[in-house]
């Protein structure tokens with residue numbers, strides 16, 4: 099099945115929407131003409147969902163590329179995020195984002211981190227609800243929220259978040275599953291960013307073997323298999339690249355068919371990698387504690403020597 103749409107929990111309301119299940123992210127693209135070109139290319143190869151943020155410094159470039167695409171506003175899905183930068187309130191920040199993007203509404207507006215929900219989550223969320231009611235954004239959501247943050251929010255919310263954008267990849271999926279399932283209970287769609295971490299930041303781990311086997315069998319690139327794996331988890335996949343060939347590969351990954359066994363093999367290798375990581379962290383902490391204890395002992399022994407030397 100190609101990259102499809104996922105219904106949001108506000109889909110029944112007049113302003114409600116569905117969200118394209120793959121997004122092209124603009125973090126680290128920089129600003130200036132080159133980033134306009136990257137977003138242009140992403141749209142030209144088939145991305146219809148652009149994920150940006152106040153903090154990425156390139157909303158204006160994303161907006162320019164969207165205009166240059168010639169697509170009707172309704173045919174492009176724009177997510178941006180409140181980053182609590184530039185000293186702007188949430189209301190001021192969305193106005194600034196809309197101006198930079200050159201649109202009169204965004205499709206999804208997220209609080210980028212729980213820490214940005216000031217003075218507290220219920221108060222900040224009430225403002226988000228107001229923005230939705232005013233039509234400045236079709237849907238509202240959060241990012242990097244954990245279960246306690248969502249509980250706090252839900253306890254006071256009139257409108258539940260439509261989405262929670264969090265890091266999801268094969269090495270952390272097991273740890274993120276309770277959060278994803280908690281979201282599901284309240285109709286909150288999880289969006290997974292940095293799905294390619296197993297090859298970009300953690301190469302050489304247990305996933306490499308099944309990934310290479312599956313890629314060879316399907317005549318696909320490893321990054322395509324990782325995106326197809328993330329898609330199989332029912333989350334919105336938020337990815338990026340500056341290379342046009344890779345952009346095309348990402349879109350084509352929506353048609354990749356992974357078997358139940360392929361998905362299970364990546365799941366298992368991901369869990370194994372996570373267990374190895376936990377063991378490494380434990381050993382590192384134990385070594386650190388031993389070193390601290392040894393230094394403390396040496397200090398005590400030295401003080402005793404000094405004390406005895408003075409006394410006798």
Ligand SMILES: NC(=O)C1=CN([C@@H]2O[C@H](COP(=O)(O)OP(=O)(O)OC[C@H]3O[C@@H](n4cnc5c(N)ncnc54)[C@H](O)[C@@H]3O)[C@@H](O)[C@H]2O)C=CC1
Nearest residue numbers: 123124125149241263291292293294295321336337338339
């Ligand atoms: N809400 C949040 O706090 C965050 C949101 N994001 C969003 O997610 C988007 C994607 O985040 P990324 O971490 O960039 O995601 P990603 O995991 O998709 O990594 C993308 C990078 O992987 C590279 N890549 C692809 N195939 C590769 C291969 N075979 N070997 C080596 N490198 C390869 C790409 O060229 C690109 O540089 C961001 O642009 C942003 O929109 C990202 C981080 C945090």
Ligand SMILES: O=CCc1c[nH]c2ccccc12
Nearest residue numbers: 125151152153154181210211
């Ligand atoms: O979203 C990607 C990383 C990130 C998280 N918070 C901020 C704020 C400003 C720029 C990037 C980010």
